[in-house]
Amino acid sequence: MKTALTTLILLISSVVALNQDSLWFTRSGHIYFISHTPIIDIDAHHYQVGSFFNIKTGEMAFTLLMKSFQFTLPLAEEHFNENYVESEKYPKASFKGKIKGYDQARLLSGDEYPVEVEGDLTIHGVTARVSEKGVIRKTGTEIRAVSSFTILIGTYRIKIPEIVADRVATVIPVEVEMIYKPYQKKDSP
Amino acid sequence: MLISFVRLPAQDDLLEMLDQEVKPARIPVDATFKSTRVINCHSVERMQGGNLEFHVSHRFGLLNSGFNEFFGLDESSSHFSLEYGITDWLEVGLGRATVDKYYNGFVKLSPIRQSKGKWSMPLTVSLLAEEMTTTKEYPDPSWSVDAIHRRSFCFQVLVARKFAPWLSLQLSPTWIHRNLVATPQDPNRLFALGVGGRLKFTPRTALTCEYFWLKDRLLLSGAPRYNPLSIGLDIETGSHVFQIFLTNAYTILEHSFIAETTGSWKKGELHVGFNISRVFTLIRKKK
Numbered sequence A: 001m002k003t004a005l006t007t008l009i010l011l012i013s014s015v016v017a018l019n020q021d022s023l024w025f026t027r028s029g030h031i032y033f034i035s036h037t038p039i040i041d042i043d044a045h046h047y048q049v050g051s052f053f054n055i056k057t058g059e060m061a062f063t064l065l066m067k068s069f070q071f072t073l074p075l076a077e078e079h080f081n082e083n084y085v086e087s088e089k090y091p092k093a094s095f096k097g098k099i100k101g102y103d104q105a106r107l108l109s110g111d112e113y114p115v116e117v118e119g120d121l122t123i124h125g126v127t128a129r130v131s132e133k134g135v136i137r138k139t140g141t142e143i144r145a146v147s148s149f150t151i152l153i154g155t156y157r158i159k160i161p162e163i164v165a166d167r168v169a170t171v172i173p174v175e176v177e178m179i180y181k182p183y184q185k186k187d188s189p
Numbered sequence B: 001m002l003i004s005f006v007r008l009p010a011q012d013d014l015l016e017m018l019d020q021e022v023k024p025a026r027i028p029v030d031a032t033f034k035s036t037r038v039i040n041c042h043s044v045e046r047m048q049g050g051n052l053e054f055h056v057s058h059r060f061g062l063l064n065s066g067f068n069e070f071f072g073l074d075e076s077s078s079h080f081s082l083e084y085g086i087t088d089w090l091e092v093g094l095g096r097a098t099v100d101k102y103y104n105g106f107v108k109l110s111p112i113r114q115s116k117g118k119w120s121m122p123l124t125v126s127l128l129a130e131e132m133t134t135t136k137e138y139p140d141p142s143w144s145v146d147a148i149h150r151r152s153f154c155f156q157v158l159v160a161r162k163f164a165p166w167l168s169l170q171l172s173p174t175w176i177h178r179n180l181v182a183t184p185q186d187p188n189r190l191f192a193l194g195v196g197g198r199l200k201f202t203p204r205t206a207l208t209c210e211y212f213w214l215k216d217r218l219l220l221s222g223a224p225r226y227n228p229l230s231i232g233l234d235i236e237t238g239s240h241v242f243q244i245f246l247t248n249a250y251t252i253l254e255h256s257f258i259a260e261t262t263g264s265w266k267k268g269e270l271h272v273g274f275n276i277s278r279v280f281t282l283i284r285k286k287k
Helices: A002-021 A074-084 A104-108 B002-012 B014-021 B065-072 B253-257
Strands: A023-036 A039-054 A058-066 A092-099 A111-125 A126-139 A141-150 A171-182 B052-061 B076-087 B089-098 B100-112 B124-134 B151-164 B169-177 B190-202 B205-214 B229-237 B240-247 B269-281
Touching: A039 A074, A039 A171, A039 B014, A058 B014, A058 B052, A074 B269, A092 A126, A092 B014, A104 B100, A111 A141, B100 B269, B124 B253, B151 B253, B169 B253, B190 B253, B205 B253
Parallel strands: none
Antiparallel strands: A023 A039, A023 A171, A039 A058, A058 A092, A092 A111, A111 A126, A126 A141, A141 A171, B052 B076, B052 B269, B076 B089, B089 B100, B100 B124, B124 B151, B151 B169, B169 B190, B190 B205, B205 B229, B229 B240, B240 B269
16 A cells, blocks of 8 residues: 555656656747838837747747836837837736647657648737747757747737838838747746 | 656746746826826926927817907917926926017926836826026016016926826816016915816727816906816827817916916807927937
């Protein structure tokens, strides 16, 4: 009986440990976007994107605070938060999805692994099903994931008033770069 | 069975786990006011670092002056200023007012800014120190021997809170010092308490209101003074903010609109006024 219990405890802890090992994490992911028009370019960086990547299942999750976008044009930051994405009302943007046809062995090989991630992207309180291409690569103790895609602001019901319509693009290119490290439960700063 | 049970908490929702992991320390509360002025009075807002504001204020003549004066539009008092954000919390400004040919310069800093999150702060506090100098020629040249007597000063502690995205309120205790007053009985130092607010009713328009209570109003010689009350509308269009309002104050600088307002709401002595703000970004923030 005692042996059985020990085995059980061992089994549980090993499963938990294994499970923890499959999770990779970052709290300092980078996202960049630019609204390009002939009149003005408005761009912003975000350096505090949080993300989990489950290397066993290929699941990915991202979250970011809209207010933490740093604009090169300071006034744009206020307009972005106050008028367009309404950051008080919808403080976060998030994504949850999975790599299509995920093959863990290909990631562990250390070569570049072109992937397509499918999932739900939520911005401005509106969730849309998206599928975007990217590349992941494991090098030593890091996994680097990059992706470039575009967002149609109309999809997320972000309204641009007519008066500034020629200054704000409706198609926004976005670049994502994540450097994941193995997840440790207590890695708060 | 057992394995799936153990796996659940970690795997079920990566997003929920993320929310636990990624908690922001401080989220600043932006746009307590959309302009650097509530109406006449400075708001807690200032230009962000690297931004230059060209601010134009205009007050027309008395609305009740009749058709021949085109309801006050023939006459006006105005103030132009350039206001620059050295950093996100420090602004300097230089301006010129038409009434009595005043120049003014000010420093505005915001040591405390409202924020949410782990280190939250319920209020924004901005301090304004301003000097105003008249260059008007006195009727008798012997009056103006000493340049120091041409100066007035204003110090304000602006305390504001954005209660909701649609509601911001500001308290503005104000100390004014005038180096030259009309009679020996007139106090050089005056205290006034201002209150102001902004009520946003569409994403780009807001109702604004502002009132100053001048403590020693009745001690001032000359025409009776009234506490300035203004009611207006903020209209935002991209990099402009347009403010249009009704006020009983004709002049624009602090020492004057607070202490020298002779128009009365009761008698209908009102002025239509507007402020236009145009912002230029001189230095873009580094990546």
